[in-house]
Amino acid sequence: MQRSRRAAIAACMFLAIAASPGVSLAQTADELYASGVKARQAQHFDEAADLLKRALALKPGNADVLVQLGFAELGRNDLPAAREAFSRALSLAPAYQDASFGLAEVEFRSGNLDAALPLAESVVRAEPGNADAAALVETIRKAKQAAAGSKMKPAPAAAVPAKKAPPRRADPVAGLMQQGRRLRAAGKLPEAEQAYRRALRLAPKNTDILVALGLVVGSGQRFDEAGHFFDRALAIDPGLLDARLGKVRLAIWQGDLPRARALADEALASAPDNVEVLNLDARIALLEADYRRAEQSFQRAFAVDPRNAEALVGIGDVRRAEGDDAAARLAYRQALAIEPGSADIEQRLAVPPPRKWRLDIGTEMSDLSDGLGDWTDSSAGLAYRLSPATTISGRSRVATRYGHTDVQVEGRIDQAFSPAFSAYALAAATPDADFLARYSIGAGASWQVMAPARQFGPVSLNIDARYDDFANAGVTTISPRVQGYILDGRLGLSARWVHAEDDIGTRADGYVLRADLVVTPRFNLFGGYADAPEISDGTLVPTRTVFGGLSWDVSDPLTLRASLAHEQRPTFDRTIFGLGLTARF
Structure with missing residues (x-):
């Protein structure tokens, strides 16, 4: 039960990280934008247009992306597409001078000199030091003079030599933003933060910078500071989608799935076809184990942007969560074809197929005081995972005491109803029992009441109940337990209360305290103290116990205890001396 619960917790943490911008599954809008600008500056206009269109699918209302797309289309001499991009940018940001300059260039190349001149002149008035705009004004005026001198209408586009857009002036804010994106993509978060902070000093009300800073510091688990940056951006632009999505990610990082779901639903209502919103909605659904909704949202994102690798990776994650490893690998390979060399996708493909069988073997030898001899207790169990949520298992136990040997067989089923709630039921029987219970039935449940957050959690409440029927008595045991983790999950602490009562009214109560420490990813220690009743041949015996042990993951499929x-x-x-092993295959 404990292993299945930890597996569920580990899967939850893994998906939350997968949603984190610090561990990107595919190119984000910022990364696509930066790559598109770089391609345009290198005059790879076709590549630039493709990258910027993909960025625009993620951020449909981003004026910066539209302006860069306009210049890329100018480079391809696709004047209608360039005009549309610049016009859309101006509808979003009427004072965006680069968009006005680009539109002036489009009108000039189209031969619309009367429309081009006032656009270019407005840029010069707004930015007197803009040499590119001043040069364009001069060129347009000369063209108008030449046209007037010949008493001809402005020549069509074919008659006017196409003029390549003058080199753009270096923008320190844009340069720092691009530097920050590169550093963040390389995993250098402190350096990226410094670049963004320098940009913020130059443009303190730039919402793109505020959102970028929120994502960077949030990736470093400085959640309060991240929320402050997102709030500052929203104070400037209350409807800013990027900042709203930043708060969704922040809720995921903090393990607050209900808040993440509420915020994502609000974003989805206002931007139902936004790829980034759809991918985030799907990630949250995956954490909620709502695989149907997760797949639907990933599929919608992929339909909007067929080159969105993140959506394909998400579809693969859904398939893997459902236990279909072959279908998951197919989706990952399709994503890798879109983003060759992606380390995140290659890591997913490198994960071996899930092992559905587990073999547990253990033996204990007890040395009794006062020359009473030895006891032995050995068991072998085999479990099979029917699905990611359901496991069935069987176990045989051979115990020897005072020259008598009992053989017990047990069957059990474990079911995870959600990442936070699971339960089990068991039944056992001992033919011709001498000292073990003739039959036993039991059940239990585990409820994760607090998800991992910063250095604390998860915290779970558990309960186990069992009835053992002996030859001379029946005993009912109820054991509630609370378990929590601290130090980023490395130290687990649990406290169990034990209540036992036989069928003639004898009662006994006690407790068990235990600590589990992850020393290394493969080596664990545990220890504890118990003052609780022990059932011995149908009798409740008060017992005090000090215990400890270790486990070592020799390899992925083999653990020694x-x-x-x-x-x-x-x-x-x-x-009591105990040895055991677990083999997974």
Whole structure:
């Protein structure tokens, strides 16, 4: 039960990280924009237009992307497409001088000198030092004079030599933003933050910078500061989608899925076809184990942008969560064809197929005081994962005490109903029992009440109930337990209360305290103390126990275990040595 619960927690953390911008699954709008600008500056206009169109699919209302797309279309001499891009940018930001300059260039190349001149002159008036705009004004005036001198209408586009857009002046803010994007993509978050902060000093009300800073500091788990940056951006532009999505990501990083869902639903209502919104909605659904909704949203994102690798990766993650590894790998390979060399996608493909079988073997040898001899207790169990949510298992146990041997068989089913709630049921029988229960039935449940957040969590509430029928008595045991983790999940602490009662009214209560420490990713220690009743041949025996042990993951499929315990009973002491292994295949 504990292993399945930890697996569910690990899967939840893995998906939340996958949604984090610090560990991007595919190119973000900012990265596509930066790549598009770089391609345009290198005069690779076809590539630039493709990249910028993909960025525009993620950020349909971004004027910067539209302006850069306009200049890329100018480079391809696609004047209608360039005019549309610049016009859309001006409808969003009427004072955007680069958009006015680009539109002036389009009108000039189209031969519309009367429309081109006032546009270019307005840029010069707004930016007196803009040499590019001044040169364009001079060129248009000369063209008008030549046309007037010949008493001819302005020549059509074919008669006017196409003039390449003058080199753009360096914009320090844009340069710092591009530098920040490159550093962030390379995983250099502190350096990216410094670049963005320098840009913010130059343009303190630039919402793109504020959002970028929020994402960077949020990736570093400085959640309060990240929220402050997003709030500043929203104070400037209350409807800014990028900042709203930043708050969605922030809620995911903090493990607050209900808040993330509420914010994502609001964004989805206002931008139902935005690819980034759809991908985030799908990621949250995946964390909620709502695989149907997750796949629908990823599929919608892919339909809007067929070159969106993140949507394909998400579809693969859904398939893997559902247990269909072959279909997951197919989706990952399709995503890799769009983004060759992506480390994130290659890592997913490198994950071995899931192992559905688990073999557990263990043995304990007890040394009793006062010359009472030894006890042995050995078991072998085999479990099979029917689906990511359902596991069935069987176990046989052979115990020897005072020259008598009992053989017990047990069947069990574990079911995860959600990432936060799971339950199990079991039944066991011992034919011709001498000291073990003739039959047993049991059930239990685990509910994660707090998701991992910063250095704390998760916290779960658990309960186990069991009835054991012995030859001379029946015993009911109820054990509620609380378990939590600190130090970023490296230290687990649990406290269990044990209540036992037999069928003649004898009652006993006690407790068990335990700590689990992750020393390295492969090596774990545990230890604890118990003052709780032990059921021995149908009798409730007060017992105090100190115990400890270790586990070592020799490899992915093999784990070795060892334990040592000392138990004090009213009539004798018992020292218990245990060894075991788990093999997954």
